[in-house]
Amino acid sequence: MNLFTLPKALLLAAAAMLSLLSSYGAANGDPSKYPQFAQQSVPAEVKLSFISIDELVAxxxxxxxxxxxxxxxxxxxxxxxxxxxxxxPLAEFKDNVKNIPKDRLVVLY
Known part of the structure; x- marks a missing residue:
């Protein structure tokens, strides 16, 4: 099933960042704790945000x-x-980037 269409740079950065967050069980979305991901450049039209699980639930x-x-x-x-x-899976993620919807909030973990 095709599920993806956001710009590649955003998704790869977000995927790596959220994978790291889930690996360490981070409960808050404080990007200062993950500068290697927070400082990645993404296209100007892409809004990349760190959110906590509590924010997602809300x-x-x-x-x-x-x-x-x-x-x-x-x-x-x-x-x-x-x-x-x-x-x-992150290893296959770049093959699916083109199918991520642009008109919907996308959360990677």
């Missing part, structure tokens, strides 16, 4: 329906994942 409760993409391995996804998240 957005979902407010009725927003983000596309949640799990960039961990397929095995990790099978073990446990966020309900409604789709799997797009």
């Amino acid at each position: 957005q979902v409760k407010a009725g927003k329906k983000p596309l949640i993409i799990d960039v961990r391995t397929a095995a990790e996804y099978r073990e446990v994942h966020i309900l409604s998240a789709v799997s797009a």
Whole structure:
């Protein structure tokens, strides 16, 4: 299933950043803790934000329906994942970038 269409630079930076955040169990979205990702350049039309899990939950409760993409391995996804998240392992992610919707909030973890 094709699920993606955002600019490649944004998605690769965000995927790497969110993968790191989930690996370390970061509960807050403080980009100063991850300067290697926060300082990555992305196209001007792309808004890249760090959010905490609490902020994501609040957005979902407010009725927003983000596309949640799990960039961990397929095995990790099978073990446990966020309900409604789709799997797009980081190793294969660049092949799917063109299919990410531009008109929807996209969350990578």
